[in-house]
Amino acid sequence: MNKIKIADAWCLSNNGYELYGRETDRLTKVTPSERQLEFLDMKYYNFIHFGVNTFYNREWGDGKEKLKKFNPKRLDTDQWCEILKGTGSKGVIITAKHHDGFCLFDTKYTQHNVMNTPFGKDIVKMLSESCKKYGLKLGIYLSPWDRHEETYGTESYNDFFVNQLTELCQNYGEVFTFWFDGACGEGKNGKKQIYDWDRYYSTIRKYQPDAVITICGPDVRWIGNEGGKVRECEWSVIPAEKDSNSLIMENSQTDAKQLREMAEKLDDCSSDLGSRKILRHFRNLVFKPAEADISITYGWFYHDTLYYFPRFKRSAKYLSEVFFNTVGGNASMLLNVPPNTDGLISEREIETLNEFTRLIKAPFRNPITDGRFSMLRLDGKVRPVRDGYFDFDDDETGIKVTIPEGKKLISIYMEEDLKFSQRVEEFKVYAKYQGDGAYYEIYSGTVIGSGKIIRFPAAVGAEEIIITPTQTRKNPILKKVLIFAK
Numbered sequence: 001m002n003k004i005k006i007a008d009a010w011c012l013s014n015n016g017y018e019l020y021g022r023e024t025d026r027l028t029k030v031t032p033s034e035r036q037l038e039f040l041d042m043k044y045y046n047f048i049h050f051g052v053n054t055f056y057n058r059e060w061g062d063g064k065e066k067l068k069k070f071n072p073k074r075l076d077t078d079q080w081c082e083i084l085k086g087t088g089s090k091g092v093i094i095t096a097k098h099h100d101g102f103c104l105f106d107t108k109y110t111q112h113n114v115m116n117t118p119f120g121k122d123i124v125k126m127l128s129e130s131c132k133k134y135g136l137k138l139g140i141y142l143s144p145w146d147r148h149e150e151t152y153g154t155e156s157y158n159d160f161f162v163n164q165l166t167e168l169c170q171n172y173g174e175v176f177t178f179w180f181d182g183a184c185g186e187g188k189n190g191k192k193q194i195y196d197w198d199r200y201y202s203t204i205r206k207y208q209p210d211a212v213i214t215i216c217g218p219d220v221r222w223i224g225n226e227g228g229k230v231r232e233c234e235w236s237v238i239p240a241e242k243d244s245n246s247l248i249m250e251n252s253q254t255d256a257k258q259l260r261e262m263a264e265k266l267d268d269c270s271s272d273l274g275s276r277k278i279l280r281h282f283r284n285l286v287f288k289p290a291e292a293d294i295s296i297t298y299g300w301f302y303h304d305t306l307y308y309f310p311r312f313k314r315s316a317k318y319l320s321e322v323f324f325n326t327v328g329g330n331a332s333m334l335l336n337v338p339p340n341t342d343g344l345i346s347e348r349e350i351e352t353l354n355e356f357t358r359l360i361k362a363p364f365r366n367p368i369t370d371g372r373f374s375m376l377r378l379d380g381k382v383r384p385v386r387d388g389y390f391d392f393d394d395d396e397t398g399i400k401v402t403i404p405e406g407k408k409l410i411s412i413y414m415e416e417d418l419k420f421s422q423r424v425e426e427f428k429v430y431a432k433y434q435g436d437g438a439y440y441e442i443y444s445g446t447v448i449g450s451g452k453i454i455r456f457p458a459a460v461g462a463e464e465i466i467i468t469p470t471q472t473r474k475n476p477i478l479k480k481v482l483i484f485a486k
């Protein structure tokens, strides 16, 4: 264990990095929009993949599926919402239309929709009502790639798509996100659609100004794989050209059987998207927080039997680690929970979700209450913090927290106030034990961003801890620091 070296603090050496200057001004001027800020507070929410694929035991339909097969006899969107809300979810994104072109909503623009099935009810409408009832936000997945629509591949498809978007914007209350998948399996000889993204975006901005546009969109970026893997440092300020729609589409799924490959892949061409070393080479920067998507089982749609990969089942433990790494790694977690052919989330999934919920809540019981937090100054004096807001003055080196007697430190949760951009690049946590009165380093981390979770493998019996940013782009501003001890 290293003893504390106060000289490492951001306001002294800052690891030799510039602290106030033209470049740090340029970087910290890149800040989120109001809609992004609101989205960043959600942190964990769900995907529902449901459609004709569910009844064909498929991942990708070809657009020729028979509508009479779609009959989820016990469908209950309240059940979905009740279960997902119970896991701490903040919202649900439904596949209003997947690549097969089948629509789960009542649309005027194609016959290939739920109203013409034996089920005959608008499922997006039902879900929007359940979401309201359970206090969840509603999100819409509308696949740009459409294997059923005849106009796909021509300019009129853009009209078709905008018409459907307009229906979805107008008929289902507030929508928190429109999720535009980059996947396309047409290959070289298939139909190629030139998507009029600008028109899609302006339609959304017109009718749903608060919604974020995700993946092939300007507001939220895809993490680059479909297995919930995050980079060691996830940055939210990145070069615009590193997240263009064409790059996303190139890296997206091109075959329904690529499930494992997509889960394991970490976009290697851009594993460092936003350190200072990278950013100085790029003129156009954007604020684009990361979202990590992952499915609870093998495949995005429900399969009774094991799908392409027999052992590809994710345990609650695995999913909970994904939660800690994403929500605690400056990214959001989008967990897919697909209903079965009855139209219900099945027991198998409920069991996993119950255990997942228990695991993700475990480190966050027993927070230490305010009154024990203060800002430590260079001269050794302290400034008490009462409002739970930690904006460092130029002579403040760390956040000092006293641990109540008889309690041990279990975990730490922190958030930067991203209104002021992502600033912290590195920090350390020190503990003072009873005895020699010295401080020892117990954790060394990099970015904080929208959320940093630190879990200590063994409870730390310290009487005091100090959290010291050691490298930052400007004075650090944290809007939340929670300490859990038992």
Ligand code: FUL
Pocket (backbone or CB within 6 Å): 059, 181, 182, 183, 252, 253, 293, 300
């Ligand atoms: C992929 C799609 O091809 C999958 O079917 C699924 O919808 C996933 C979330 O995105 O790109």
